[in-house]
Amino acid sequence: MALSMLLPRLAGPGTGFVRAAVATSGLRNAVSRGGILGLTRRWASSAPTPEDIDRLKHLRNIGISAHIDSGKTTVTERILYYTGRIKEIHEVRGKDNVGATMDWMDLEREKGITIQSAATYAQWGDTNLNIIDTPGHVDFTIEVERALRVLDGAVLVLCSVSGVQSQTITVDRQMRRYNVPRISFINKMDRAGANPTRIIDQIRTKLKLPAAALQVPIGSEDAFEGVVDILTQRAVYNKGSRGEDIVYDEIPAHLADTVQAAREELIATLAEVDDEIGELFIEEKTPTEDQLRDAIRRATIARKFTPVLMGSAIKDKGIQSLLDAVIRYLPTPTEVKNTMLDIDNNEQVLDVVPYSNQPFVGLAFKLEEGKYGQLTYIRVYQGRLEKGQFAYHVKTGKKVKVSRLVRMHSNSMEDVDSVGAGEICALFGIDCASGDTFTDGTINCSMSTMFVPDSVISLSLTPKDKNSPNFSKALNRFQREDPTFRVHVDSESKQTIISGMGELHLDIYVERMRREYGVDCTTGKPQVAFRETATRRSPFSYTHKKQSGGAGQFGRVIGYIEPIDEDQQAELPHEFVNNVMGGNIPTNYIPACEKGFTDGLQEGFMIGHPIVGVRMVLQDGAAHSVDSSELAFRLAAFHAFRESFKASNPRVLEPVMNVEVSAPIEFQGSVLGSLNKRKGLIVDTETQEDYCVVVAEVPLNNMFGYSTELRSATQGKGEFSMEYKKHSPVLPNVQEELIKEHQKKLAEKK
Numbered sequence: 001m002a003l004s005m006l007l008p009r010l011a012g013p014g015t016g017f018v019r020a021a022v023a024t025s026g027l028r029n030a031v032s033r034g035g036i037l038g039l040t041r042r043w044a045s046s047a048p049t050p051e052d053i054d055r056l057k058h059l060r061n062i063g064i065s066a067h068i069d070s071g072k073t074t075v076t077e078r079i080l081y082y083t084g085r086i087k088e089i090h091e092v093r094g095k096d097n098v099g100a101t102m103d104w105m106d107l108e109r110e111k112g113i114t115i116q117s118a119a120t121y122a123q124w125g126d127t128n129l130n131i132i133d134t135p136g137h138v139d140f141t142i143e144v145e146r147a148l149r150v151l152d153g154a155v156l157v158l159c160s161v162s163g164v165q166s167q168t169i170t171v172d173r174q175m176r177r178y179n180v181p182r183i184s185f186i187n188k189m190d191r192a193g194a195n196p197t198r199i200i201d202q203i204r205t206k207l208k209l210p211a212a213a214l215q216v217p218i219g220s221e222d223a224f225e226g227v228v229d230i231l232t233q234r235a236v237y238n239k240g241s242r243g244e245d246i247v248y249d250e251i252p253a254h255l256a257d258t259v260q261a262a263r264e265e266l267i268a269t270l271a272e273v274d275d276e277i278g279e280l281f282i283e284e285k286t287p288t289e290d291q292l293r294d295a296i297r298r299a300t301i302a303r304k305f306t307p308v309l310m311g312s313a314i315k316d317k318g319i320q321s322l323l324d325a326v327i328r329y330l331p332t333p334t335e336v337k338n339t340m341l342d343i344d345n346n347e348q349v350l351d352v353v354p355y356s357n358q359p360f361v362g363l364a365f366k367l368e369e370g371k372y373g374q375l376t377y378i379r380v381y382q383g384r385l386e387k388g389q390f391a392y393h394v395k396t397g398k399k400v401k402v403s404r405l406v407r408m409h410s411n412s413m414e415d416v417d418s419v420g421a422g423e424i425c426a427l428f429g430i431d432c433a434s435g436d437t438f439t440d441g442t443i444n445c446s447m448s449t450m451f452v453p454d455s456v457i458s459l460s461l462t463p464k465d466k467n468s469p470n471f472s473k474a475l476n477r478f479q480r481e482d483p484t485f486r487v488h489v490d491s492e493s494k495q496t497i498i499s500g501m502g503e504l505h506l507d508i509y510v511e512r513m514r515r516e517y518g519v520d521c522t523t524g525k526p527q528v529a530f531r532e533t534a535t536r537r538s539p540f541s542y543t544h545k546k547q548s549g550g551a552g553q554f555g556r557v558i559g560y561i562e563p564i565d566e567d568q569q570a571e572l573p574h575e576f577v578n579n580v581m582g583g584n585i586p587t588n589y590i591p592a593c594e595k596g597f598t599d600g601l602q603e604g605f606m607i608g609h610p611i612v613g614v615r616m617v618l619q620d621g622a623a624h625s626v627d628s629s630e631l632a633f634r635l636a637a638f639h640a641f642r643e644s645f646k647a648s649n650p651r652v653l654e655p656v657m658n659v660e661v662s663a664p665i666e667f668q669g670s671v672l673g674s675l676n677k678r679k680g681l682i683v684d685t686e687t688q689e690d691y692c693v694v695v696a697e698v699p700l701n702n703m704f705g706y707s708t709e710l711r712s713a714t715q716g717k718g719e720f721s722m723e724y725k726k727h728s729p730v731l732p733n734v735q736e737e738l739i740k741e742h743q744k745k746l747a748e749k750k
């Protein structure tokens, strides 16, 4: 992944994903040089209008993220209900068979999980909210990444019993990568074993994020009644048939000391992360309610702190307070720094100016082909997008007419005439891929695109009806919608191969192909994305020569290959270095040498999988005045690489997954046994009430069929989730087996 592909948002410390380029020119320079179409336009007045400032003050773009099954969809359904967007609440997997509003795809309803995030728009008081419900299953991580890319803040939903789980950690890491401030909501306070204090401790220790409760629960488990608001010092209850009436009361007498202790803890935690409260703390002064609110907001937006709220979505408790907190403590679009790259100026990093009177810049972050046709979700970063206006697709330079502009509400929509900076909207019939930038044509800038993880699994796909035109139509659409879903045709077997982030990820597409396009397919055995790599430096000196009759070919390359450090490989999967001095290889042939190297990376000799983690250093060579050509050097470098790779003690790498299994405690032995059998390395075991949670690193190749095994080993009570961790060398005997298998396949083909 080239570094420029990773998006800069805020050059915050420790992100590790921020470009090294320094913004010096400012946006003004980029514009004054003229835009893509040479339509030089001067900046409008840079001072935003009071109306725009007021509009942005009352706008929040938030995501709701969590580990699978923590209750995101149930929480979102309540938010839509209380904000008046829906008239009735339908439960996920509810008896009424309607399903939650945000889980609108049939498949989601059947499986009871969110697989595609839906953007929705709602209003709470005088504030507009754009909410994206993000999927919790790791196979759909790209959806979470996209949501975090365009949102300014997030609600992290945690279960009151399970607390911080593997996906919570993944989501938290993604939020850090995109510098997203977050508030935490401990859901399921009605569950047996609910323990918010333990969950707050987990946020502090496992996520390393200073956290403190803003509320104290009144009663717990079945007897959970409501909360005490620590700042206002009053009890808050949800009454009415669906918790729509908020009733305030005195703090129950038996909780007075607990509330006092919780308030002290909140102040002490804030004192650590906020200077103003820190000073008051040292002077032993009591902060006022306003001082505390301001400090919570400052520290949350600075991502030094997460305020913790609690409730039970299913029992309709605590959601309105969560909405209040979203508006109080999460940032407006003007409080988040976003950047873009100035294409005409060496991709220098420029700050986005988040006001409507600037030239329009927007990012297409999600494509969806639903019942209304092709929809493209866009976040307007600066400027304004208006119906009837043209938008310019930066990558292709094409202009498209904005004929219809809508705001989405789950699966229904609302037409609007214009949307200002900071808003999220959707357009119809626009041809682009997710991650593409649009402008008004006066500037040539790109919001850098999103981090797309490598796929870990692939399988062959054959349509039963070979002549169906829908087969390739569906594959094209899925690829445009989801950059982690990839399709290629195997050059030898001529089979169509699909690759993605896990078995479920691919299963869903096979199923969608059948339901939405009427194409039944047979699938091959899933194949793990093995890689090959070098483990030691290996020199090369290779001459490609064909000088008998006709136009000859001559190219000589000398140098070495070596492994790239493991910790650099995520950002630098391979590298070509040119150290040729004195023109022994004319500079115009160097790109051809690099091409020969990348050709060689496509297929390793051991098992035919791509090669990663290798640097080729070209030191010397020779050329012939007549017979040398680009092709000759490309072939020389290709063969030189192949030969030196063979001598580099190569190893086969396999994807290793982080697997988290939870099951009733009596099955702990069977769970550990099942993971050991699959050569899992147990990294953590924890018991929570009568449940055990086991975390292990297991090769993906050993995980096939695990859900069936776990189900029978735990009487259907165990659950597991997994996500890609790293590629690691396979055991020597496995490597031998894989090589043998590959040789056999090659022999069969002959």
Ligand SMILES: Nc1nc2c(ncn2[C@@H]2O[C@H](COP(=O)(O)OP(=O)(O)OP(=O)(O)O)[C@@H](O)[C@H]2O)c(=O)[nH]1
Pocket (backbone or CB within 6 Å): 066, 067, 068, 069, 070, 071, 072, 073, 074, 075, 091, 092, 093, 112, 113, 114, 115, 135, 136, 137, 187, 188, 189, 190, 191, 311, 312, 313, 314, 315
């Ligand atoms: N006891 C209890 N159960 C809840 C609560 N909120 C949600 N649930 C249940 O937890 C399960 C998961 O809820 P969802 O809202 O689908 O969770 P999610 O996080 O959106 O799940 P994915 O979409 O699969 O990632 C459902 O069976 C809900 O009924 C709650 O407050 N208390």
